[in-house]
Amino acid sequence: MFLERIPAGIYAVNCYVLGDKATKKAAVIDPGGDVDRIMGLLKDNDLELEYILLTHAHVDHIGGLQELKNRTGVPVYMHEADLYMLMDGRANQSVALGGPVVETETDKLIKFVDDGDILELGELRLSIIHTPGHTEGGICIQVGDFIFTGDTLFSNSIGRSDLEGGNEEKLMDSIKNKLFVLDGDLKALPGHGPATTIGVERDTNPYV
Numbered sequence: 001m002f003l004e005r006i007p008a009g010i011y012a013v014n015c016y017v018l019g020d021k022a023t024k025k026a027a028v029i030d031p032g033g034d035v036d037r038i039m040g041l042l043k044d045n046d047l048e049l050e051y052i053l054l055t056h057a058h059v060d061h062i063g064g065l066q067e068l069k070n071r072t073g074v075p076v077y078m079h080e081a082d083l084y085m086l087m088d089g090r091a092n093q094s095v096a097l098g099g100p101v102v103e104t105e106t107d108k109l110i111k112f113v114d115d116g117d118i119l120e121l122g123e124l125r126l127s128i129i130h131t132p133g134h135t136e137g138g139i140c141i142q143v144g145d146f147i148f149t150g151d152t153l154f155s156n157s158i159g160r161s162d163l164e165g166g167n168e169e170k171l172m173d174s175i176k177n178k179l180f181v182l183d184g185d186l187k188a189l190p191g192h193g194p195a196t197t198i199g200v201e202r203d204t205n206p207y208v
């Protein structure tokens with residue numbers, strides 16, 4: 001498996017490029033910006049972009065979405081409950097944060113995934129886990145020994161539940177009953193900050 005992290009966009013979100021070494025098919029998770037760099041990484045590694053995935057639709061995770069979508073024409077997989085945020089700069093926090101207002105077109109390239117769905121990427125299988133609470137449409141994505149946790153779970157911290165789409169009770173429920181029930185050895189790759197494991201967070205996360 002090919003896996004690389006790019007600190008992308010003005011908010012330096014953890015954007016991940018995931019690839020299947022056997023078939024050279026790749027996915028980009030949370031293109032916050034720096035689309036040239038994302039495209040360069042794909043090219044340098046001879047990877048062919050199959051689709052884009054969004055853990056949720058806050059601005060730091062979607063700042064480069066429109067450009068990447070325009071340049072590649074690949075589908076974008078996300079949870080339907082966050083769709084309105086793509087089109088609404090207030091909802092996706094770009095207005096509040098004071099940077100460029102991000103409002104992304106929605107069209108037939110936007111596809112919806114929900115809890116339990118499996119996406120194929122060459123020989124890789126990506127499992128979608130719906131984890132509402134940071135936003136209503138937040139998802140985590142498990143592939144092999146890794147899980148992309150978006151802004152739901154961080155190393156030694158958890159996502160905010162006071163932003164658009166947030167709900168503290170749902171966030172706690174998602175973390176405890178969707179993530180902490182998984183294998184403790186799973187390596188967790190969050191939307192911000194360093195990697196961790198499900199087991200470490202289950203044992204030591206001070207917010208849960």
Ligand SMILES: [Zn+2]
Pocket residue numbers: 056058134151
């Ligand atoms: Zn967020």
Ligand SMILES: [Zn+2]
Pocket residue numbers: 013058060061151191192
């Ligand atoms: Zn974020």
